[in-house]
Amino acid sequence: MTSPRIAVTVVSGFLGAGKTTLLNRMVRRAEGSRLAVIVNDFGELNIDAAIVSEVTDAVYSLQNGCICCTVQEDLLAQLASLAQLEPRLERIVIECSGVSDPQRIVQTLAYPQLRSQMQLDMVITVVDATRHLQLDGEYARLARAQVAAADLLLLNKTDLVDAAQLQALRDALGARTRVHESVQAELPDALWLDTDLDLEPRAQKPLTRVSDSDHGEMFSSWLWQSNAALDVECLRGWLRALPSDVFRVKGLVLLTPGSTAHWLQHVGTRSQFLPALDDVRADATRLVFIARRGFDGWEALGQGLEDCTVKEVAGV
Ligand SMILES: Nc1nc2c(ncn2[C@@H]2O[C@H](COP(=O)(O)OP(=O)(O)OP(=O)(O)O)[C@@H](O)[C@H]2O)c(=O)[nH]1
Numbered sequence: 001m002t003s004p005r006i007a008v009t010v011v012s013g014f015l016g017a018g019k020t021t022l023l024n025r026m027v028r029r030a031e032g033s034r035l036a037v038i039v040n041d042f043g044e045l046n047i048d049a050a051i052v053s054e055v056t057d058a059v060y061s062l063q064n065g066c067i068c069c070t071v072q073e074d075l076l077a078q079l080a081s082l083a084q085l086e087p088r089l090e091r092i093v094i095e096c097s098g099v100s101d102p103q104r105i106v107q108t109l110a111y112p113q114l115r116s117q118m119q120l121d122m123v124i125t126v127v128d129a130t131r132h133l134q135l136d137g138e139y140a141r142l143a144r145a146q147v148a149a150a151d152l153l154l155l156n157k158t159d160l161v162d163a164a165q166l167q168a169l170r171d172a173l174g175a176r177t178r179v180h181e182s183v184q185a186e187l188p189d190a191l192w193l194d195t196d197l198d199l200e201p202r203a204q205k206p207l208t209r210v211s212d213s214d215h216g217e218m219f220s221s222w223l224w225q226s227n228a229a230l231d232v233e234c235l236r237g238w239l240r241a242l243p244s245d246v247f248r249v250k251g252l253v254l255l256t257p258g259s260t261a262h263w264l265q266h267v268g269t270r271s272q273f274l275p276a277l278d279d280v281r282a283d284a285t286r287l288v289f290i291a292r293r294g295f296d297g298w299e300a301l302g303q304g305l306e307d308c309t310v311k312e313v314a315g316v
Helices: 019-029 047-052 072-083 102-109 137-148 163-173 189-193 232-240 298-308
Strands: 006-013 035-041 059-063 091-095 118-128 152-156 178-181 219-226 246-255 260-267 270-275 285-292
Touching: 006 019, 006 072, 006 102, 019 035, 019 091, 019 118, 019 152, 019 189, 035 072, 072 091, 072 102, 102 118, 102 137, 118 137, 118 189, 152 163, 163 178, 219 298, 232 246, 232 270, 232 298, 246 270, 285 298
Parallel strands: 006 091, 006 118, 035 059, 035 091, 118 152, 152 178
Antiparallel strands: 219 285, 246 260, 246 285, 260 270
């Protein structure tokens, strides 16, 4: 008897839309089932893998590139090896980096060596209700490509917009696809675990041309590291003054007093600090930045961060 094919769910969406928040929920909901997740961060560190590994061990990371461009071969190899695991996996969830076009991942799943082993269940695109309509140029085109590839759109962060803004977003997105509104990427199980959903055939979904180059080239990324702890109020002020060309900041930061480790998440004008679990390796601050192509303000940003560092006496 042949084994059933592994269901694959692809989670897509622009930088900071709420993909990792959704992934964490999925992992918790699927507890007890054979589920593995693949996460792809565009920057030099795979922050998402570290965050998701706080809730599951079955995390595989593809790093330092866009999953649909430079690391596509790695994705193929990773999927082929997951297909061999015994007992057989029931589901794989792939979280694309915020710079990826999920349609290219869908194409990867159609490769002959994978087709007999796994089957695309659905592409879920998470849309940041606060920022989707503010994107411009090639960034707006990329966000539209992510929407166009979706079987289900999750309109997330609805707690941060009013009814008129939400309606404007719905009008702009059109009504072609199933849409669900969410706060903190709350998604009913029936919408992603029920594999008998009547989905639009994939072949009818257009491939959108976003850019002639690889998506990674639309963005520049930068890593800042320090062994010193940072003063949180100084850091908050620095974040408030970030140029709008910086789309995303995330990573682990040591804060005074006591050099306690926190996850910093910054999207647009909003920042969040969450204490990291004790077993997260936290011997230094490591922050990844993603900005528009050609952004050249890194030196000034680095100086601002240096100015927030505090040399703490060990053990204090
Ligand atoms: N207010 C609010 N914040 C949210 C919501 N969903 C997610 N966030 C916050 O938005 C930030 C980014 O969320 P992530 O889940 O990391 O976003 P992401 O799409 O994985 O980000 P990248 O992988 O960097 O592209 C975090 O600080 C989340 O806590 C929401 O519905 N409302």
